[in-house]
Each structure stands twice: as C-alpha cells, then as structure tokens.
Amino acid sequence: MNTAEDVGTVSGEDAPRPTRKDAARNRALLIAAAREVFARRGLEASLDDIARQAGVGVGTAYRHFGNKHELAEAIMHETIDEVVAAADRALEADDAWDGLVEFLESVLELQTKDRGLREVLMGVHEAKTDAMQDRLTARVRHLLERAQRDGQARADAESGDVGAMLMMLCHVADLGGDIAPTLWQRYVPTLLSALRPGGPPLPGRALTDAEMHTAIVCQHRMRPPRSTE
Amino acid sequence: MNTAEDVGTVSGEDAPRPTRKDAARNRALLIAAAREVFARRGLEASLDDIARQAGVGVGTAYRHFGNKHELAEAIMHETIDEVVAAADRALEADDAWDGLVEFLESVLELQTKDRGLREVLMGVHEAKTDAMQDRLTARVRHLLERAQRDGQARADAESGDVGAMLMMLCHVADLGGDIAPTLWQRYVPTLLSALRPGGPPLPGRALTDAEMHTAIVCQHRMRPPRSTE
Amino acid sequence: MNTAEDVGTVSGEDAPRPTRKDAARNRALLIAAAREVFARRGLEASLDDIARQAGVGVGTAYRHFGNKHELAEAIMHETIDEVVAAADRALEADDAWDGLVEFLESVLELQTKDRGLREVLMGVHEAKTDAMQDRLTARVRHLLERAQRDGQARADAESGDVGAMLMMLCHVADLGGDIAPTLWQRYVPTLLSALRPGGPPLPGRALTDAEMHTAIVCQHRMRPPRSTE
Amino acid sequence: MNTAEDVGTVSGEDAPRPTRKDAARNRALLIAAAREVFARRGLEASLDDIARQAGVGVGTAYRHFGNKHELAEAIMHETIDEVVAAADRALEADDAWDGLVEFLESVLELQTKDRGLREVLMGVHEAKTDAMQDRLTARVRHLLERAQRDGQARADAESGDVGAMLMMLCHVADLGGDIAPTLWQRYVPTLLSALRPGGPPLPGRALTDAEMHTAIVCQHRMRPPRSTE
DNA sequence: TATGAATGAGAGTTCATTCAT
DNA sequence: AATGAATGAACTCTCATTCAT
Numbered sequence: 001m002n003t004a005e006d007v008g009t010v011s012g013e014d015a016p017r018p019t020r021k022d023a024a025r026n027r028a029l030l031i032a033a034a035r036e037v038f039a040r041r042g043l044e045a046s047l048d049d050i051a052r053q054a055g056v057g058v059g060t061a062y063r064h065f066g067n068k069h070e071l072a073e074a075i076m077h078e079t080i081d082e083v084v085a086a087a088d089r090a091l092e093a094d095d096a097w098d099g100l101v102e103f104l105e106s107v108l109e110l111q112t113k114d115r116g117l118r119e120v121l122m123g124v125h126e127a128k129t130d131a132m133q134d135r136l137t138a139r140v141r142h143l144l145e146r147a148q149r150d151g152q153a154r155a156d157a158e159s160g161d162v163g164a165m166l167m168m169l170c171h172v173a174d175l176g177g178d179i180a181p182t183l184w185q186r187y188v189p190t191l192l193s194a195l196r197p198g199g200p201p202l203p204g205r206a207l208t209d210a211e212m213h214t215a216i217v218c219q220h221r222m223r224p225p226r227s228t229e
Numbered sequence: 230m231n232t233a234e235d236v237g238t239v240s241g242e243d244a245p246r247p248t249r250k251d252a253a254r255n256r257a258l259l260i261a262a263a264r265e266v267f268a269r270r271g272l273e274a275s276l277d278d279i280a281r282q283a284g285v286g287v288g289t290a291y292r293h294f295g296n297k298h299e300l301a302e303a304i305m306h307e308t309i310d311e312v313v314a315a316a317d318r319a320l321e322a323d324d325a326w327d328g329l330v331e332f333l334e335s336v337l338e339l340q341t342k343d344r345g346l347r348e349v350l351m352g353v354h355e356a357k358t359d360a361m362q363d364r365l366t367a368r369v370r371h372l373l374e375r376a377q378r379d380g381q382a383r384a385d386a387e388s389g390d391v392g393a394m395l396m397m398l399c400h401v402a403d404l405g406g407d408i409a410p411t412l413w414q415r416y417v418p419t420l421l422s423a424l425r426p427g428g429p430p431l432p433g434r435a436l437t438d439a440e441m442h443t444a445i446v447c448q449h450r451m452r453p454p455r456s457t458e
Numbered sequence: 459m460n461t462a463e464d465v466g467t468v469s470g471e472d473a474p475r476p477t478r479k480d481a482a483r484n485r486a487l488l489i490a491a492a493r494e495v496f497a498r499r500g501l502e503a504s505l506d507d508i509a510r511q512a513g514v515g516v517g518t519a520y521r522h523f524g525n526k527h528e529l530a531e532a533i534m535h536e537t538i539d540e541v542v543a544a545a546d547r548a549l550e551a552d553d554a555w556d557g558l559v560e561f562l563e564s565v566l567e568l569q570t571k572d573r574g575l576r577e578v579l580m581g582v583h584e585a586k587t588d589a590m591q592d593r594l595t596a597r598v599r600h601l602l603e604r605a606q607r608d609g610q611a612r613a614d615a616e617s618g619d620v621g622a623m624l625m626m627l628c629h630v631a632d633l634g635g636d637i638a639p640t641l642w643q644r645y646v647p648t649l650l651s652a653l654r655p656g657g658p659p660l661p662g663r664a665l666t667d668a669e670m671h672t673a674i675v676c677q678h679r680m681r682p683p684r685s686t687e
Numbered sequence: 688m689n690t691a692e693d694v695g696t697v698s699g700e701d702a703p704r705p706t707r708k709d710a711a712r713n714r715a716l717l718i719a720a721a722r723e724v725f726a727r728r729g730l731e732a733s734l735d736d737i738a739r740q741a742g743v744g745v746g747t748a749y750r751h752f753g754n755k756h757e758l759a760e761a762i763m764h765e766t767i768d769e770v771v772a773a774a775d776r777a778l779e780a781d782d783a784w785d786g787l788v789e790f791l792e793s794v795l796e797l798q799t800k801d802r803g804l805r806e807v808l809m810g811v812h813e814a815k816t817d818a819m820q821d822r823l824t825a826r827v828r829h830l831l832e833r834a835q836r837d838g839q840a841r842a843d844a845e846s847g848d849v850g851a852m853l854m855m856l857c858h859v860a861d862l863g864g865d866i867a868p869t870l871w872q873r874y875v876p877t878l879l880s881a882l883r884p885g886g887p888p889l890p891g892r893a894l895t896d897a898e899m900h901t902a903i904v905c906q907h908r909m910r911p912p913r914s915t916e
Numbered sequence: 917t918a919t920g921a922a923t924g925a926g927a928g929t930t931c932a933t934t935c936a937t
Numbered sequence: 938a939a940t941g942a943a944t945g946a947a948c949t950c951t952c953a954t955t956c957a958t
Contacts, residue, residue, distance in 0.1 A: 058953090
C-alpha cells in the first residue's frame with residue numbers, strides 16, 4: 001500500500017537492511033524523551049507522555065523495550081554511563097583522595113539535576129539493573145582502593161561504605177531540593193572523615209558489593225509488569 | 230447525666246453518643262490493616278486492599294476517613310505518636326547526649342519495621358502532615374538544645390543537622406533492609422561526631438525548621454484528593 | 459434496657475401504645491427536612507443529607523418510608539396538599555374564571571419557591587404518586603367545570619388542557635428561574651384564551667385524566683429502587 | 688504534498704494522519720450508542736453503559752471524548768446540527784410564517800424521538816453548550832425577523848418568545864410521550880397566535896437571547912467533571 | 917516496522933439500603 | 938423504635954499493554 005515515495009526515508013544510503021537507522025534513531029529519541037520526562041516528573045510518568053515527548057507512538061516504545069521497566073533500565077544505563085565516566089575521570093586525578101571526593105561531588109551534581117538518576121541511585125527500581133550497578137560498584141571499589149594504596153583512606157574502609165555515603169548524600173541533596181541545592185555539601189567532610197586513616201574504625205561491617213546489589217535491586221517501587229498469563 | 234427536663238427535645242440531641250463499640254473495632258481494624266499494608270507495600274497501596282485486609286467494606290473506610298489522605302494521616306499520626314513518645318523518653322535520659330543517641334536509635338528501629346513510617350520520615354507525603362512534622366521537629370530541637378546546654382553538643386549545631394542525619398540514617402537503614410538490618414548503626418558515630426564540640430564546624434548552614442517543613446511537605450508522591458465539588 | 463425515665467415522654471397522657479408521638483414527630487421532621495433539601499437541591503439529594511438535616515438517623519427514614527421513592531412521595535403528598543388547598547380556595551372565588559386563573563397563579567407561585575414541587579409537577583417522578591395526582595386532577599376538573607357552567611370557559615375545553623397549560627407555565631417559570639421570576643406571567647393570557655368561549659376549538663384532543671396520570675407516573679428520572687433479590 | 692526535503696525528520700512529522708478508519712468507526716459507534724442510550728435513559732446514563740452498547744471498551748470512550756461532558760457535547764452538537772438544518776430549511780420556505788411553524792414542528796418531531804435532545808432543549812446541560820445554543824438562537828431570531836418583515840408576525844414579538852414557546856411545546860411533547868405523541872400539536876395554534884399581528888400585546892417582556900443563554904446554561908443537572916488538577 | 921487506537925483492570929469515591937447495637 | 942455504621946455495586950477516569958492498520 002506504500003507508494004514509492006517512502007523508499008526515500010534514508011534516501012540513497014543503500015543500507016543493507018532498510019530502516020535500521022530509523023530504529024536506532026527512534027530508540028535514541030525515546031531514551032532522550034524518557035530521560036527528560038523521568039527527570040522532570042519521576043518514574044510514575046506515563047509511557048504515553050514519554051512517547052508523545054519523543055514524537056513517536058507508544059507501540060514503538062514497546063517494540064524497543066518490552067515494558068516500562070525495561071525502558072527505565074535503558075535510561076538508567078545511559079545515565080549510569082555518565083556516572084561511570086565521572087568515575088573514570090576521577091580515577092585519573094593526580095591525588096587519589098581528591099579523585100574520590102571529586103567523584104562524589106560529580107555524582108551529586110548529576111543527580112541534583114536529574115530526578116531520574118536520583119530515584120535510581122536511591123534504589124527505586126528493579127530487576128536488570130544488575131549489570132549497571134556492577135559497573136558502578138567496580139569503579140567505586142577502584143577509587144577507594146587507589147586511595148588506600150596511597151595511604152589516604154584507611155585500610156579497613158570498604159567500598160560499601162562509599163556507596164552508603166553516596167546514597168546518604170543523595171538523600172540529603174533530595175531533601176535540600178531547590179530550597180538548598182548545596183545542602184549536601186555540608187555533610188561531605190563529616191562522612192568522608194570516616195574513611196580517613198587514624199580515627200576509630202567504623203563499627204560492624206559494610207554491605208558487600210553483592211549485598212549492595214541485592215539491596216538496591218529489591219527495592220521496587222515501580223509496580224511489577226502485569227502478568228500477561 | 231441528662232436531667233429530666235430536656236426529655237423529648239428531638240429524641241436525645243444531647244450526648245454525642247460515645248462511639249459505638251463495633252465502629253471502634255472496625256476503626257481499629259482499619260488502622261491496623263492500613264498500618265500493615267502501608268508498612269508492607271507503601272503509601273500507594275489501595276484502599277480496597279486495606280479494606281479487604283481489614284475484613285471490611287470500602288465504604289467503611291470512607292465513613293471513618295473521608296479519603297485516602299486522611300487515612301494515611303491518621304496512620305501517620307498514630308505512628309508519629311510512637312516517635313514522639315520515644316523522643317519524650319529520650320528527653321528524660323540522665324545524660325543529654327545519650328538521650329539524643331537513644332532517640333535516633335529508637336526512630337531507626339521503628340522505621341526499620343515500618344515502611345509507612347519510613348516514607349513519612351523520608352518525606353513522601355503531604356499537607357496535613359504539617360502538625361506532626363512540627364511536633365517532631367520541636368522534640369529534635371529540644372533534644373539538641375539540652376545537649377548543647379550540657380556542653381555535649383557544639384553550640385553551632387543546628388536542629389536541621391539532626392534532622393538531616395536522621396534522614397540519612399533512615400536511608401541507609403532502608404538500603405540495608407532485611408539483608409543488613411543494623412547497617413545504619415555503622416554510620417551513627419561518624420555522623421554524630423559532627424555534632425560534638427571540638428572539631429571543625431560544619432560548612433554552610435543547615436535547613437531551618439521552616440525549610441525542613443517545606444522540603445518534606447513538597448515532596449508529594451501521593452496525589453492530592455480530587456476536589457469533589 | 460430503658461430506664462423508667464422515658465416513660466415520661468408523653469407524660470401522663472396514658473397513650474394506648476407508648477412513643478407513638480415520637481414516631482409521628484420524627485416523620486414530621488423527616489418530611490420537613492426532605493422538603494427543604496429537595497426544594498433546595500432537587501431530587502438527587504442524598505438520604506443522608508436529609509436525615510442529617512432532620513437530626514435523625516438514616517435508618518429512621520427507612521422505618522418510615524421504605525425507600526427514597528416513598529419518601530419523595532410523602533413529600534409530594536404534603537406539598538400537593540397545599541396545591542389542593544389553593545384549588546379549594548379557588549373553587550370558592552366569586553367568579554369561576556377568576557378562580558381558575560387564581561389557581562394557576564397560586565401553583566406557579568408555589569413551585570417558584572420549591573424545586574421539589576417543580577420537579578414533581580414536571581413529571582420527574584414515579585409510582586404511588588397516583589392518589590395525589592388524582593386529588594389534584596379532580597380539583598382541576600371541578601374548576602374547569604364550574605367555569606364552563608358559568609359560560610366562562612368553552613364547553614369543549616378539557617381538564618387535560620388545564621393540566622397541560624399548567625405544566626407549560628411551570629416550565630417557563632423554571633426557565634425564567636431567578637433571572638426573570640415572573641416570566642411565566644407573560645404567557646398566561648395567551649394560553650388561557652384557548653379555554654375561553656368563542657375562538658376556534660383546540661385541534662385534536664387533550665389527555666384524559668387517566669392518560670395524564672400514566673404520563674406523569676411513567677417519567678421516572680429517579681432511578682428505580684434496587685431489587686433486593 | 689510533502690516535498691522530498693524533509694524526508695527523515697522524525698519519521699513523518701508532517702501529515703496529521705487522516706483519522707484511522709477503525710477509529711472513525713468506533714467514534715461513530717460510540718456516538719450512535721451515546722445517542723441511543725442518552726435518548727433512552729437520559730444524560731445520567733453511565734459511560735460504561737454507552738461503551739458496552741457500542742461494543743467498545745470504556746477506555747475508547749475516553750480516548751475520543753476526554754470525559755462524559757465532552758461526549759454529551761459531541762452528541763448534542765450532532766443533534767443540534769439537525770435542528771439547525773431544519774431551521775435553515777425553514778428559512779427558505781416561501782412563506783415566512785409557514786417557515787416558522789414548520790421549524791417548530793420539525794424540532795418537536797425531532798425531540799419526540801430523542802430524549803437527549805429533549806433534555807438539551809429543556810436546559811439540562813452545561814458549559815460548552817454555549818456555542819450550540821447560540822447557533823440555534825440566531826436561527827430562531829432570523830425566522831422571527833423574516834416573518835416580521837413580511838408582516839406576518841407582530842413587531843413587538845421577541846425571539847425569546849419563540850424560544851419560550853418552543854420549550855413549552857417540548858414540555859407538552861414530553862408529557863404526551865408515547866401515549867399521545869402528537870399532543871403538542873394541540874397547543875401550537877394557541878401559542879403562535881400570540882405572535883400574530885392584531886391581538887393584544889404580550890405583557891411584560893421576554894427573555895433576551897443573553898438571558899435565555901444564561902437560564903439554560905445554569906440549569907446543570909449533570910455534574911461538572913472533577914478537576915483533575 | 918511504526919503508529920496510536922483499543923482494551924480493561926483497577927483506583928478513588930458516592931450513596932441507597934441493610935442490620936447490629 | 939431509633940441510630941448510624943457497614944455494605945457493595947456503580948460511577949468516573951487512568952494507564953500499562955496489545956493489536957489492527
């Protein structure tokens with residue numbers, strides 16, 4: 001039923017399979033829209049809103065993501081990429097400790113602008129988050145280990161501590177919100193002091209990476225997908 | 230207690246009729262059910278679920294509470310009462326500082342068992358929460374001031390700091406969840422050290438009580454009741 | 459369980475069955491309340507509202523009336539009484555025609571103040587209205603017949619015509635509402651002229667009393683009572 | 688119509704895509720169902736009933752109409768179109784007076800079959816009705832003015848009079864219902880005689896178009912849509 | 917393959933009617 | 938006999954997901 005005119009979509013690029021580019025672009029459009037909408041309105045935003053914002057049909061969203069959860073995961077993936085990038089930058093700081101601090105600040109700055117990331121970091125999510133969490137966890141561990149090697153972080157500090165502190169700061173940042181966007185900075189020195197050599201050790205033990213993983217992944221607040229049966 | 234004279238007015242317009250026994254029971258059942266359901270599934274749980282859990286029709290819930298918000302408020306009221314009671318107990322501790330610590334621990338223990346309280350403390354609520362927030366804020370202030378008078382807390386600590394720390398700990402407790410229910414205890418000494426005299430002051434400034442109020446109240450996640458009119 | 463004190467309700471009237479007066483008063487209270495509420499808010503007002511206004515439990519309303527329809531009927535009964543009274547007064551006017559006109563005006567004045575009556579006259583009701591309709595119909599017939607005997611109304615006018623005209627005027631009065639409360643008066647002369655001797659006869663035929671009855675009774679707008687099954 | 692240049696923008700943001708065929712069919716089904724259901728049961732009929740009658744899910748109704756009011760408006764629009772068409776036909780009658788009469792008769796015939804229209808004409812509606820009311824009012828005025836120019840209607844007749852008469856006739860038609868579907872015809876000559884030159888003027892004054900508008904629009908019986916905020 | 921219309925379960929809320937007190 | 942709490946069906950509206958086009 002399509003007349004010849006729509007052959008021109010990619011107009012002369014003689015792609016091996018047609019419309020591959022389209023699909024990629026739509027995926028990108030959806031992710032961009034989802035980030036913006038989730039960032040602005042939180043994870044409860046409707047897929048219709050996101051699709052509209054993307055200039056795409058809802059059906060397209062389902063072709064690419066299967067369900068809302070998967071879309072959110074994809075968003076997280078993209079977003080976590082930025083966080084990972086920040087971590088990688090921090091890993092190359094001259095001073096290991098400065099790198100660690102720099103990383104925390106980068107993350108906080110990122111999540112201040114992005115309610116999507118905020119909710120993700122604060123554990124409002126589900127399932128396949130796995131791989132991304134792990135990528136992040138690994139970086140955190142590296143940052144800490146580097147500082148430990150340089151004698152700037154105490155040997156008994158654990159990467160789970162850094163994670164916990166990051167989350168605490170996220171929460172304060174969330175609390176401060178627009179009223180006091182830099183509130184979280186007030187508590188950075190105190191928290192980080194616990195990682196410094198010399199003082200009394202932290203009591204008990206931190207979450208292992210695996211536990212952290214489970215902990216975050218288990219905190220669904222987004223309803224599970226309906227069983228299609 | 231009624232004298233004979235007003236017999237026959239409009240068939241007993243006097244005594245407000247002291248809450249029927251079954252009504253009281255149902256109210257209690259509803260509150261119990263709501264606490265349990267909110268505790269387990271969060272504030273987004275439906276009234277239908279709560280009513281079912283209470284073994285009661287939805288209509289009954291509406292007779293007692295008018296709308297979902299009011300029910301949540303009532304639950305919160307009950308729950309905050311426990312928190313306030315804990316604060317009042319803490320205010321009578323022999324040692325002011327021990328009282329403050331004791332209070333934090335009590336709250337954390339309470340919220341560990343109750344996702345309802347967790348969400349309330351973490352600011353996932355609205356409107357009429359006001360009074361309760363304020364009751365709590367006042368206690369926190371008293372606890373801190375008492376410790377300051379005794380020279381156990383630094384003079385420049387602010388009650389907003391205690392609030393922020395409480396929230397951070399709540400968040401860690403939330404993170405630990407069932408996997409590590411005492412995780413939060415690991416970070417108590419570090420955080421509280423910032424309130425102790427002697428060290429470097431906290432940079433910037435804390436949220437005032439009013440700001441804290443606004444910050445928490447503005448973070449609705451439960452939609453406001455539809456205006457019926 | 460009743461102590462001796464409530465023997466004093468009727469205090470010394472040694473009524474054959476006690477508390478008869480109470481019941482009567484409650485009935486009266488309910489009717490008064492229903493008239494007021496229906497008059498103000500229309501037939502869609504809830505029984506709860508009416509009971510509250512009466513200072514009585516809903517259950518009492520059901521003891522007296524069985525269901526909302528019956529209550530509305532009772533209201534109508536009371537209200538129609540006034541209309542009937544107006545008709546009886548009109549029947550004693552010196553001039554038969556003046557009596558007829560006077561009657562119409564009385565009814566219109568009554569219904570201007572009473573949305574309850576308005577809806578009743580405009581046929582927004584059901585069932586047992588029967589007896590009352592009939593009482594009214596009879597009066598209308600008498601008024602017309604008296605005017606016919608005096609040669610002031612044409613012989614071929616039918617009482618259904620008077621009824622129809624009354625309804626039309628009610629409708630115009632309803633239309634005028636508060637904006638033009640006397641609008642209906644503009645159309646009285648025209649309509650009544652058709653009842654006067656001398657002009658061309660009305661084409662077709664009017665509704666018989668029985669048809670009028672059926673017509674009005676069939677126009678439920680208030681939902682029928684739920685089948686209890 | 689699209690030139691080649693914008694090929695590839697966002698996959699066809701150009702043509703608004705001319706209403707799908709099945710969508711159009713469903714919309715038609717809904718409108719048909721709504722007309723039928725509203726016609727049979729009045730404006731209080733539920734959207735569920737209408738959707739069921741249309742053989743369509745409720746959601747579909749909401750996709751097409753947003754809320755119950757809008758659906759009713761759409762129905763009314765369609766229906767008023769017919770009335771307007773009747774008026775336009777009447778405006779082309781050879782004889783101005785015959786045109787006026789013809790119009791009244793058309794409307795009455797239409798509303799005899801359609802309780803939906805009946806309620807609309809009798810002012811049981813709201814808000815956006817405005818435009819349609821006005822379209823109708825304008826026609827009525829034209830019809831009357833044409834008759835006045837031809838000397839067939841008295842100069843001091845007002846279009847509000849025609850409106851009032853139309854409503855009165857609607858009411859009688861409503862009264863006659865199925866029992867006497869032509870009852871209203873009995874009162875046409877009498878009423879219209881008041882518009883004819885020669886007789887005594889109508890006392891008082893008619894409603895202006897603006898007043899008529901207000902009068903009708905203010906008589907909601909259908910509750911306004913809940914503000915979703 | 918993309919579109920967006922259709923679906924229907926489910927949420928909050930109301931109210932006529934019943935029934936324990 | 939009166940009370941008003943309890944009930945539950947019904948209503949309007951939303952949104953994740955499916956499916957015809």
